[in-house]
Amino acid sequence: MQLSREDLLKAYKGMCEIREFDDAVHYEFAADAMPGFVHLYVGEEASAMGICMHLNEKDTIASTHRGHGHCIAKGCDITDMMKELYGKKDGICGGKGGSMHIADLSKGMLGANGIVGGGPPIVLGAALTYKTKKTGNVSVGFFGDGASNQGSISESMNMATVLQLPAIFVCEDNGYAESTAKEYAVGGSILDRGKAFGLDSHEVDGNDFFAVHDAAKHVIDNARNGKGPALLHIKTSKVYGHFEGDAISYRTKEENEKIKNEEDPLKIFKKKVTESGLLELSQLEKLESDAKEQVKIAVEESKKADFPTEKDLLTDVYIKY
Amino acid sequence: MSVKSYRDAINEALLQEMKKDENVVVMGEDVAGGAGTNGEQDAWGGVLGVTKGLLGHYGRERVIDTPITETAILGMASGAALTGLRPVAELMFVDFMGVCFDQILNQTAKFRYMFGGKAVTPVTIRTMYGGGLRAASQHSQCLYPMFTHVPGIKVVVPSCAYDAKGLLIQSIRDDDPVIYMEHKNLYDVTQEVPDESYTIPFGEANFTREGKDITFIGMGQTVGICNKVADKLKSEGKSATVLDLRTLSPLDEDSVLEAAEETGKVVIVDESYPRCNMATDLSALICQESFSSLKAPIKMVTPPHTPVPFSPPLEDLYLPSEEKVYNAAKEIL
Numbered sequence A: 001m002q003l004s005r006e007d008l009l010k011a012y013k014g015m016c017e018i019r020e021f022d023d024a025v026h027y028e029f030a031a032d033a034m035p036g037f038v039h040l041y042v043g044e045e046a047s048a049m050g051i052c053m054h055l056n057e058k059d060t061i062a063s064t065h066r067g068h069g070h071c072i073a074k075g076c077d078i079t080d081m082m083k084e085l086y087g088k089k090d091g092i093c094g095g096k097g098g099s100m101h102i103a104d105l106s107k108g109m110l111g112a113n114g115i116v117g118g119g120p121p122i123v124l125g126a127a128l129t130y131k132t133k134k135t136g137n138v139s140v141g142f143f144g145d146g147a148s149n150q151g152s153i154s155e156s157m158n159m160a161t162v163l164q165l166p167a168i169f170v171c172e173d174n175g176y177a178e179s180t181a182k183e184y185a186v187g188g189s190i191l192d193r194g195k196a197f198g199l200d201s202h203e204v205d206g207n208d209f210f211a212v213h214d215a216a217k218h219v220i221d222n223a224r225n226g227k228g229p230a231l232l233h234i235k236t237s238k239v240y241g242h243f244e245g246d247a248i249s250y251r252t253k254e255e256n257e258k259i260k261n262e263e264d265p266l267k268i269f270k271k272k273v274t275e276s277g278l279l280e281l282s283q284l285e286k287l288e289s290d291a292k293e294q295v296k297i298a299v300e301e302s303k304k305a306d307f308p309t310e311k312d313l314l315t316d317v318y319i320k321y
Numbered sequence B: 001m002s003v004k005s006y007r008d009a010i011n012e013a014l015l016q017e018m019k020k021d022e023n024v025v026v027m028g029e030d031v032a033g034g035a036g037t038n039g040e041q042d043a044w045g046g047v048l049g050v051t052k053g054l055l056g057h058y059g060r061e062r063v064i065d066t067p068i069t070e071t072a073i074l075g076m077a078s079g080a081a082l083t084g085l086r087p088v089a090e091l092m093f094v095d096f097m098g099v100c101f102d103q104i105l106n107q108t109a110k111f112r113y114m115f116g117g118k119a120v121t122p123v124t125i126r127t128m129y130g131g132g133l134r135a136a137s138q139h140s141q142c143l144y145p146m147f148t149h150v151p152g153i154k155v156v157v158p159s160c161a162y163d164a165k166g167l168l169i170q171s172i173r174d175d176d177p178v179i180y181m182e183h184k185n186l187y188d189v190t191q192e193v194p195d196e197s198y199t200i201p202f203g204e205a206n207f208t209r210e211g212k213d214i215t216f217i218g219m220g221q222t223v224g225i226c227n228k229v230a231d232k233l234k235s236e237g238k239s240a241t242v243l244d245l246r247t248l249s250p251l252d253e254d255s256v257l258e259a260a261e262e263t264g265k266v267v268i269v270d271e272s273y274p275r276c277n278m279a280t281d282l283s284a285l286i287c288q289e290s291f292s293s294l295k296a297p298i299k300m301v302t303p304p305h306t307p308v309p310f311s312p313p314l315e316d317l318y319l320p321s322e323e324k325v326y327n328a329a330k331e332i333l
């Protein structure tokens, strides 16, 4: 599908923001400036952007532990997210959640998730709401190759077909679940599992923004038009380890190099759009430096921001006590 | 004897039991790691390296990396236990019990009773619990009261490296299902630990301090807090008893009552949510059996009734601390 110049710029802008955000987190975490567990999305940016560009604010997504990219692609504020990672009071969740629980319901972002396989069942519910109220919205559930082995994923795919829900399941297959290879842990095929449950199922090159964008358009349009749920099996790779601090000893040096040099979705995008003359290199470089600057400011503001205090300890458990 | 960390003590217990009994198998997510990769095998040895090295000794037949599928992991371990193996299954974080509780709640814990006393299910479920790592609401819970609530499963909460080894060996040899809970803040705590294997019997709480003015009761990580407060009080001229429960089920009721009666003043320190937790349970027991020996209301030091917050200052306010325990003690001393 032909994208407008505006869309192309938007896509690259989003991918740059995700890249810069997680590169900054990588750096800050290594410098011991950031608490908690963080899982970075660097290398998988084309998936989040290629899918979320088809979604409006009323559409929803449920994300994973590796959620920063999904959050940014769905429109969460970068500074508010960064503040959350530092545990600050003005963070996107008031510092209560941290990296694994970023959520912004006003943007249709139903939460990252610390429980592997936790998101897709929630997506069923959102999709049921849209079907019941005939809103024409869709809900997208992201999960990893490792998560594909959770019962919750199979249960969700089946339910989505049974009720013909506008739900899209997106398996981001980066080849590993922690230190375990997909080749070892996934019996049969992820794609076949989708087909077996009656989903419109497609395998997609996740390092190619255009491939993701095309495939996503097809299944999201169908879901909006009452044609039921789908599965996208997105093959991609991540640059960093499972979480920050992981020595990545389960991958070879060659593999790490290949991921960085040959499978980088930003590089691939850049090459495509400049070689075909769709965008100027200078336009892209401007987006890169803008994103860098934006994230730099987010980090600075986050470090300066205040922590929550004792009076925040007991709030937010219930609406009415 | 040599100085070992809590982590190494657990690792050594597993190695020794695997050597002693070929029916002992270890299973879980990334318990070795590296499965199916071109990189290092035994790449992780568990998320915090507790099972590192088992693979080199016993191979992938007995050190089984599993897919991410907790229901199947616990079910497989229990089924194997029921039919001749003696599995040690790992549930990486106890919070993930939300995914697979049925396998304990309705299956494993009830086999023996429902089957009229016929089943023998020698399964050990190792799991990591507790706060302090800024791991937020889904990776920091204690949840041991939930298991203690369920008849048919034993609940073990070692507080130190010595106990970690002896209680794990006991867990593995025990013919009943056991959930063995490792506090993630204790892994690097060290102590003299015997090199040979030994067991610590279940249902025998441990007096780590003996005194006459006040009694602290702790479990797992909170025992260390109690010990420190007891030592501080000692320097102020007050002597304290500290009781480490070691196992929550079976519960050493006699020692709990003895400890309470000794001083008549009791502070219970429990890191789990405050409603229906160990602190409330022990309080009820003490009030019922030793009411007349109490000289002050029982104090419970627990977190508030909220999920575990992420933000470091909030988590610090949330968790039981030496300061909170000390202040609670001062109120009744």
Ligand SMILES: Cc1ncc(C[n+]2csc(CCOP(=O)(O)OP(=O)(O)O)c2C)c(N)n1
Residues within 6 Å of the ligand: A039, A065, A066, A114, A115, A116, A117, A143, A144, A145, A146, A147, A148, A174, A176, A177, A178, A242, B029, B068, B070, B092, B096, B099
């Ligand atoms: C229910 C549950 N089990 C295990 C974990 C620990 N864990 C966190 S991420 C992860 C691997 C997930 O792999 P995958 O789904 O492929 O996602 P990726 O990390 O590769 O993005 C595991 C095992 C968890 N958080 N929740």
Ligand SMILES: [Mg+2]
Residues within 6 Å of the ligand: A144, A145, A146, A172, A173, A174, A175, A176, A177, A178
């Ligand atoms: Mg993966």
